[in-house]
Amino acid sequence: MLRSVLLMICLTVALPGCAALSALQGEPNRDVFELRSPPAGIGACRSSGVAELVIELPKTRGTLDSERIMIRPSDLQTQYLPDAIWGDTVPVTLQRLLVETLGNYGAFTHVGRAPLGISGDYALLSEIRHFNAQTTENGALIRLDVVADLVREMDATVVSRGRFSATTEAAGTRTRDLIPAFDLAAQQLVAEMAEWALRGVGVDPNGCN
Incomplete structure (x- = not known):
């Protein structure tokens, strides 16, 4: 009951002390990061x-369906950065990057x-x-791994x-070491x-430049 009253006060008058209240309730402040799509010629294949x-x-899997940034000390252990999160869950982040990148090429009507x-012509x-950092003796290795099918919707054929x-x-x-490395790996993967x-x-993507 007390928490509800204090939250209502925060929302109503926007007291500066509300951030401190969140910290006391176990809700740490985290920086939010977004990955960038790789550069592509806008409309190059229009x-x-x-x-x-x-x-x-x-x-x-469930451990990756989150905004938390995964770092693995070993193959059997999963941890997350305590001071940073992605702007969206990992699946939503990859979906956004693919939509942006393939849309920029202009090869598709939509x-x-x-x-x-009712349905599109193709579905990806x-x-x-894998979408995580693996600790090493000298730092960390960012590892992204995705399997994909391109399906023709008309007859559900994997092309x-x-x-x-x-x-x-x-x-x-x-965090300041890991985020740029994640960004570079994501651009390579999405490209x-x-x-x-x-x-x-x-x-032919070579003809789109």
Whole structure:
């Protein structure tokens, strides 16, 4: 009851002490980070306009379906950074990066999280296997690993299947060391997945530059 009253006061008058109240209740302040999509020529393939592509929300295990940033001291142990989180869950983050990147190429008539009509022409289905930092003797290794299928919606045919990995080294295990390494690895991963998707529908990504 007391917590509800104090929360109402915070929302009503925006007291500076509300942040301190959250900390006392065990809700630590964390910095929020967003990963960037790789650079791509805006509309570089616009003349192609091959089809509508739907990027389905990637699947993953429960420990990765979170905004928390995973760091693994060993293969059997999972921890999270105490002072930082992603702006969205890991699956939503990857979905956003793919939508942005493939949309920028302009090869598809529409790229989105849902079809404009009943269904799209193609759907990109994926599963995130790894999206974490692994501690090493000299710092940490960022490891991203995704498997994906490109499916033609008309007859539910898998037209292309692939596995994509990206690794980068971080100088240490502090947040300021890990986030830039995550960003670089994510750009490499998404760029590779985008080129694969383009080839899957018959577009040469080398001709889009």
